[in-house]
Amino acid sequence: xxxxxxxxxxxxxxxxxxxxxxxxxxxxxxxxxxxxxxxxxxxxxxxxxxxxxxxxxxxxxxxxxxxxxxxxxxxxxxxxxxxxxxxxxxxxxxxxxxxxxxxxxxxxxxxxxxxxxxxxxxxxxxxxxxxxxxxxxxxxxxxxxxxxxxxxxxxxxxxxxxxxxxxxxxxxxxxxxxxxxxxxxxxxxxxxxxxxxxxxxxxxxxx
Amino acid sequence: xxxxxxxxxxxxxxxxxxxxxxxxxxxxxxxxxxxxxxxxxxxxxxxxxxxxxxxxxxxxxxxxxxxxxxxxxxxxxxxxxxxxxxxxxxxxxxxxxxxxxxxxxxxxxxxx
Numbered sequence: 001x002x003x004x005x006x007x008x009x010x011x012x013x014x015x016x017x018x019x020x021x022x023x024x025x026x027x028x029x030x031x032x033x034x035x036x037x038x039x040x041x042x043x044x045x046x047x048x049x050x051x052x053x054x055x056x057x058x059x060x061x062x063x064x065x066x067x068x069x070x071x072x073x074x075x076x077x078x079x080x081x082x083x084x085x086x087x088x089x090x091x092x093x094x095x096x097x098x099x100x101x102x103x104x105x106x107x108x109x110x111x112x113x114x115x116x117x118x119x120x121x122x123x124x125x126x127x128x129x130x131x132x133x134x135x136x137x138x139x140x141x142x143x144x145x146x147x148x149x150x151x152x153x154x155x156x157x158x159x160x161x162x163x164x165x166x167x168x169x170x171x172x173x174x175x176x177x178x179x180x181x182x183x184x185x186x187x188x189x190x191x192x193x194x195x196x197x198x199x200x201x202x203x204x205x206x207x
Numbered sequence: 208x209x210x211x212x213x214x215x216x217x218x219x220x221x222x223x224x225x226x227x228x229x230x231x232x233x234x235x236x237x238x239x240x241x242x243x244x245x246x247x248x249x250x251x252x253x254x255x256x257x258x259x260x261x262x263x264x265x266x267x268x269x270x271x272x273x274x275x276x277x278x279x280x281x282x283x284x285x286x287x288x289x290x291x292x293x294x295x296x297x298x299x300x301x302x303x304x305x306x307x308x309x310x311x312x313x314x315x316x317x318x319x
Contacts, residue, residue, distance in 0.1 A: 064217040092262040151308035172298040179290035182261040
């Protein structure tokens with residue numbers, strides 16, 4: 001968490017780079033204010049980051065992430081949000097664990113299932129293809145590598161090659177976002193803000 | 208695998224943009240951050256943590272890079288390059304592993 005001065009709340013302390021707190025163009029600041037007024041929550045730092053010099057990172061990454069999370073896939077949106085939460089959990093990324101646990105819970109309408117997967121996917125009440133995929137994503141995230149034997153196990157569980165590719169795209173998106181959240185020091189908001197964010201992500205996606 | 212091709216193309220765009228697009232850090236610095244190789248001092252420490260221990264990055268790590276004379280815009284770019292670089296290595300390793308597993312099944316190289 002960024003250094004907190006005695007007179008500041010965590011929200012006011014902001015991210016670790018001042019440019020990510022106040023370096024936006026006037027029109028973007030107006031947009032942030034409108035989002036705050038309409039949703040009654042400030043735009044989360046994950047969203048703000050994509051508006052800073054968007055040609056460098058924000059725009060191309062939003063396009064990738066939207067395709068991975070909302071594009072055509074045999075995985076449901078709920079499954080992909082669960083993968084995002086699971087990867088974030090392995091990376092110990094507080095912001096993304098919060099955001100995607102709530103989003104996947106909302107998408108599945110099943111809090112117990114998401115909690116069980118995040119606690120231990122080996123014993124969670126999920127289908128084998130999803131379990132094998134999560135196991136492989138976990139190894140890739142934790143150890144930074146997997147081999148052909150790992151992929152054979154996933155294929156043997158009934159997962160199609162296309163599904164594996166789609167899961168790896170989710171993994172790329174969140175291994176990147178988790179790193180930026182922790183390096184730049186994203187503020188971790190309360191449950192109401194995460195609920196509002198989840199509602200937005202399920203309605204609008206990552207554009 | 209039309210949609211998978213679209214994802215790979217979008218991934219390539221992200222990588223090309225952060226390595227070769229307009230920026231304030233030099234292309235050589237961005238490549239070094241992406242590869243997590245060849246950066247010394249506080250920026251090397253920060254980039255290394257972003258790549259392999261992101262949850263361990265501290266305020267002090269970032270403050271030390273600023274104190275070394277690297278601008279906030281350069282830090283912004285180099286941290287992004289480090290994150291995209293590590294995730295890309297993982298993504299490509301996994302896609303190659305999938306390709307190898309599928310080649311066994313089809314008796315040849317799978318066109319992933």
